Amino acid sequence: MNLMADLHGQTFGEGVDHPLQRRSNQNVTLEASSVAFVQQRLGVDSSTISFKSGFLGEVSKHAYMKQSHVSRDASIASSTPSVSLSEAIAKAEEFLSGIYNGHPASLQYLAKSDGSAALTHAIQIQNETAITFYEAFIDAHSGELLHITDFVAQASYLVLPITKEILTQGFETVVDPQDPLASPKGWHTVGSTVY
Numbered sequence: 001m002n003l004m005a006d007l008h009g010q011t012f013g014e015g016v017d018h019p020l021q022r023r024s025n026q027n028v029t030l031e032a033s034s035v036a037f038v039q040q041r042l043g044v045d046s047s048t049i050s051f052k053s054g055f056l057g058e059v060s061k062h063a064y065m066k067q068s069h070v071s072r073d074a075s076i077a078s079s080t081p082s083v084s085l086s087e088a089i090a091k092a093e094e095f096l097s098g099i100y101n102g103h104p105a106s107l108q109y110l111a112k113s114d115g116s117a118a119l120t121h122a123i124q125i126q127n128e129t130a131i132t133f134y135e136a137f138i139d140a141h142s143g144e145l146l147h148i149t150d151f152v153a154q155a156s157y158l159v160l161p162i163t164k165e166i167l168t169q170g171f172e173t174v175v176d177p178q179d180p181l182a183s184p185k186g187w188h189t190v191g192s193t194v195y
Contacts, residue, residue: 030056034063042067064149067111075116081107081140088121088143092136095145098127110137110146118146155187 031051039046044067054063083091089100103124109117120137127133137147156175160167178187 030054030061030063033061034065038065038067066108076109077117077119077139077141079107079119081119081121083121083138083140083143085121085123088138088140089123091143091145092121092123092125092138096125096127096132096134096136096148097130098125098132098134100124101126101133107140108137112146120146 031054034051034054035046035049038044038049048067050066052064052066055061085105089105093099101124105121105123108120108122110120111117119140121140123136123138125132125134125136131152133151135149135151136145138144139146156173157177158171158173159177160169161172161174164170
């Protein structure tokens with residue numbers, strides 16, 4: 001099993017082995033393997049890492065993690081926001097050309113590359129026309145967009161096209177192939193939202 005990550009701008013191509021891979025018990029959860037991976041890569045105590053959400057499929061696994069502790073040596077922003085939630089929502093909507101989807105926003109610290117921690121409003125923004133869905137992290141003191149998490153998967157499929165009869169005629173990669181007449185709700189939906 002391989003996990004991919006984006007830690008401080010690092011990507012790992014085809015992935016890297018996670019620390020729990022060699023255990024004889026193959027029933028290790030996505031949460032446990034993700035925490036172990038981040039713990040190993042960052043060299044931090046596992047109690048400072050929490051699993052936020054993830055996806056576990058037959059071929060790929062994705063995890064969104066949070067680090068809940070920042071080094072005492074780091075510069076940490078005040079825990080009282082200067083920018084209101086309504087101002088942060090307006091800025092996120094403007095920056096990401098979408099609308100706040102009503103999911104409860106939260107105040108979270110975001111570790112920055114310079115070692116400091118910024119207090120942010122974490123807000124989900126969607127644009128159903130453009131098919132975008134982000135979590136925006138707006139600095140709760142400056143109103144600056146510091147980070148986004150993109151929740152939309154760009155679906156592609158390796159297929160034998162219907163116009164071909166045998167495998168040797170060749171496979172093709174198709175992107176978002178759904179036919180709205182045959183599949184009016186699309187191939188990827190969350191509740192009533194079609195992606």
